[in-house]
Amino acid sequence: MENVFDYEDIQLVPAKCVVNSRSECDTSVTLGGHTFNLPVVPANMQTIMDEKIARYLAENHYFYIMHRFEPETRINFIRDMQTNGLIASISVGVKEEEYNFIQQLANERLVPEFITIDIAHGHSESVINMIRYLKKYLPESFVIAGNVGTPEAIRELEHAGADATKVGIGPGKVCITKLKTGFGTGGWQLAALKWCAKAASKPIIADGGIRTHGDIAKSIRFGASMVMIGSLFAGHEESPGKTIEQDGKLYKEYFGSASEFQKGEKKNVEGKKMYVEHKGSLNDTFTEMKQDLQSAISYAGGNELQAIRYVDYVVVKNSILNGDQVY
Numbered sequence: 001m002e003n004v005f006d007y008e009d010i011q012l013v014p015a016k017c018v019v020n021s022r023s024e025c026d027t028s029v030t031l032g033g034h035t036f037n038l039p040v041v042p043a044n045m046q047t048i049m050d051e052k053i054a055r056y057l058a059e060n061h062y063f064y065i066m067h068r069f070e071p072e073t074r075i076n077f078i079r080d081m082q083t084n085g086l087i088a089s090i091s092v093g094v095k096e097e098e099y100n101f102i103q104q105l106a107n108e109r110l111v112p113e114f115i116t117i118d119i120a121h122g123h124s125e126s127v128i129n130m131i132r133y134l135k136k137y138l139p140e141s142f143v144i145a146g147n148v149g150t151p152e153a154i155r156e157l158e159h160a161g162a163d164a165t166k167v168g169i170g171p172g173k174v175c176i177t178k179l180k181t182g183f184g185t186g187g188w189q190l191a192a193l194k195w196c197a198k199a200a201s202k203p204i205i206a207d208g209g210i211r212t213h214g215d216i217a218k219s220i221r222f223g224a225s226m227v228m229i230g231s232l233f234a235g236h237e238e239s240p241g242k243t244i245e246q247d248g249k250l251y252k253e254y255f256g257s258a259s260e261f262q263k264g265e266k267k268n269v270e271g272k273k274m275y276v277e278h279k280g281s282l283n284d285t286f287t288e289m290k291q292d293l294q295s296a297i298s299y300a301g302g303n304e305l306q307a308i309r310y311v312d313y314v315v316v317k318n319s320i321l322n323g324d325q326v327y
């Protein structure tokens with residue numbers, strides 16, 4: 001791999017505007033035959049996603065992926081969502097009991113619209129076997145497989161039957177994989193996305209490392225169809241993480257899915273816990289994300305998301321932020 005870079009090293013180059021108002025720009029995206037308002041999905045983590053948020057997102061035409069850390073609730077969750085005319089989008093692992101769970105879904109003809117295989121090292125036989133099993137027993141479910149960080153992995157998972165792949169090993173805010181193992185796409189996630197996108201024939205979800213709304217547009221430019229975000233969604237009043245008060249200020253907890261706090265034990269820990277500032281309602285963030293992305297589309301010289309795919313870019317090596325912060 002040559003010319004590695006990350007989000008803060010890139011600026012997209014404006015093209016002539018073709019709209020009279022940013023409100024004309026369409027941020028919607030279609031995945032698995034369903035159209036969503038934004039190419040953004042909150043991370044399937046326990047301090048980011050719960051059933052209430054899932055319902056809110058589905059009702060408001062945003063994509064969501066429920067986490068897999070309360071496995072016994074999944075059957076009722078799928079039933080409840082579908083009974084109410086909403087899409088069911090769940091996560092699975094690769095351990096033996098997950099095969100029994102999938103068999104149970106097939107027996108009961110409960111078919112989630114989306115199933116995400118949520119594993120740290122997705123370029124593995126365990127994930128390939130799970131993709132094949134899902135495609136055999138629940139062929140109508142749209143299968144997202146990950147996480148990976150190389151073109152070889154994209155090809156193998158797509159070849160096994162994955163309908164989309166998820167790219168990002170180690171760029172997450174609460175991720176310590178890069179420090180504990182020396183591996184991953186941390187620090188060059190955007191370049192890894194570009195590299196993977198060249199091999200992909202199906203949609204890619206860029207996962208981890210998004211720190212500003214402009215990073216969503218950059219992900220689209222480098223090949224993502226959808227962007228998974230944890231930390232930017234962690235601080236809302238609706239977020240499931242505990243709220244704490246320190247020196248009169250409110251914070252919310254955000255912990256990694258491979259952290260000691262998630263696992264309940266100190267074994268193969270590759271995640272940590274942090275506190276993020278409380279930031280109001282989820283709805284306000286989605287509204288702002290939409291406005292920022294509409295603006296990005298207008299700078300790309302188009303009126304729909306695809307316009308961003310074709311803009312030029314420059315590498316500005318770490319100089320964009322220049323000490324600035326959004327707030």
Ligand SMILES: NC(=O)C1=CN([C@@H]2O[C@H](COP(=O)(O)OP(=O)(O)OC[C@H]3O[C@@H](n4cnc5c(N)ncnc54)[C@H](OP(=O)(O)O)[C@@H]3O)[C@@H](O)[C@H]2O)C=CC1
Nearest residue numbers: 093094118119120121147168169170171177257258268270
């Ligand atoms: N995107 C990212 O960068 C990362 C994300 N995570 C998140 O943490 C959660 C837990 O992930 P994970 O540990 O995979 O899930 P699980 O704890 O469910 O483990 C899944 C299976 O894969 C095995 N396994 C896990 N890591 C490896 C590896 N590096 N090599 C070989 N086998 C492995 C496990 O066995 P055993 O434990 O015995 O090895 C287990 O049998 C997930 O939600 C995942 O998304 C975790 C790390 C990185």
Ligand SMILES: Nc1nc2c(ncn2[C@@H]2O[C@H](COP(=O)(O)O)[C@@H](O)[C@H]2O)c(=O)[nH]1
Nearest residue numbers: 043172173175208209230231256257258271
């Ligand atoms: N290495 C680890 N990665 C993790 C862990 N828990 C979640 N994740 C990944 O991070 C992203 C969210 O990233 P962010 O930068 O938006 O905060 C999430 O979707 C997972 O892929 C973990 O314990 N270790």
